[in-house]
Amino acid sequence: MTEITLRYFAWIRERTGIPEERVQLPENVGDVEGLIGWLRTRGPEFDHAFETDSLVRVAIDQVHSNRDAPLSGAREVAFFPPMTGG
Amino acid sequence: MSTDRPDISVQAEPFDITAEIDALTRGRADVGAVATFTGLCRDEGGKLAALELEHYPGMADAEIARVVDEAKTRWPLTGVRVIHRHGKIAPGDQIVLVVTASAHRQAAFDAANFLMDYLKTRAPFWKKEHLADGTEAGWVAAKDADDQAADRWSASG
Numbered sequence: 001m002t003e004i005t006l007r008y009f010a011w012i013r014e015r016t017g018i019p020e021e022r023v024q025l026p027e028n029v030g031d032v033e034g035l036i037g038w039l040r041t042r043g044p045e046f047d048h049a050f051e052t053d054s055l056v057r058v059a060i061d062q063v064h065s066n067r068d069a070p071l072s073g074a075r076e077v078a079f080f081p082p083m084t085g086g
Numbered sequence: 087m088s089t090d091r092p093d094i095s096v097q098a099e100p101f102d103i104t105a106e107i108d109a110l111t112r113g114r115a116d117v118g119a120v121a122t123f124t125g126l127c128r129d130e131g132g133k134l135a136a137l138e139l140e141h142y143p144g145m146a147d148a149e150i151a152r153v154v155d156e157a158k159t160r161w162p163l164t165g166v167r168v169i170h171r172h173g174k175i176a177p178g179d180q181i182v183l184v185v186t187a188s189a190h191r192q193a194a195f196d197a198a199n200f201l202m203d204y205l206k207t208r209a210p211f212w213k214k215e216h217l218a219d220g221t222e223a224g225w226v227a228a229k230d231a232d233d234q235a236a237d238r239w240s241a242s243g
Contacts, residue, residue, distance in 0.1 A: 010140055010212035011225045062145035082228030085211025086125055086182050
């Protein structure tokens with residue numbers, strides 16, 4: 001079993017109710033898309049956090065990433081809405 | 087993966103623009119142009135009490151570093167300085183500073199413009215609005231115009 005850190009920011013953090021957590025990745029979760037699908041089954045707050053699929057961005061180990069990116073070797077996966085800095 | 091680069095700061099404190107320009111020019115005779123951009127918090131016609139800037143510690147620094155390095159490959163810069171604030175920011179207060187220095191003005195102007203366009207769409211910061219009437223604050227939505235502004239650099243580059 002692989003353990004990774006998940007981090008949530010902005011309204012995705014508010015919806016999940018937690019800024020970060022350590023989870024054991026299920027064996028059948030291999031990429032970001034699969035991880036989102038699994039997270040949505042963990043409860044209504046997670047389903048709500050990820051329901052607006054087009055507004056969810058992801059970073060693996062603090063680098064912007066895509067939905068089809070593999071999770072092998074990842075230590076930290078972060079989810080956040082489109083950025084509004086500057 | 088937090089970076090420890092002197093040209094990039096992610097901080098709660100305000101910044102001193104004159105001191106930052108001085109740091110890129112003092113003791114040098116090869117710098118012919120310095121461009122600065124300062125982003126400030128608007129009050130949106132009196133509606134806004136404050137902005138709250140959330141960021142992703144570590145990645146914010148790292149992503150700004152990647153954008154700065156990209157600017158350095160595109161333009162002949164003698165120096166760059168980027169400061170992005172986080173936390174609660176009142177109307178009129180500073181949010182972001184970009185300083186670019188070069189031998190000639192066009193590189194300094196263009197690099198500063200590029201840096202701001204890329205920071206807005208790539209640096210992990212999120213703005214939440216606190217309203218003056220005390221009502222529930224909302225998260226600022228990303229603008230398509232910001233994506234288009236960033237995209238033009240790949241179209242022309």
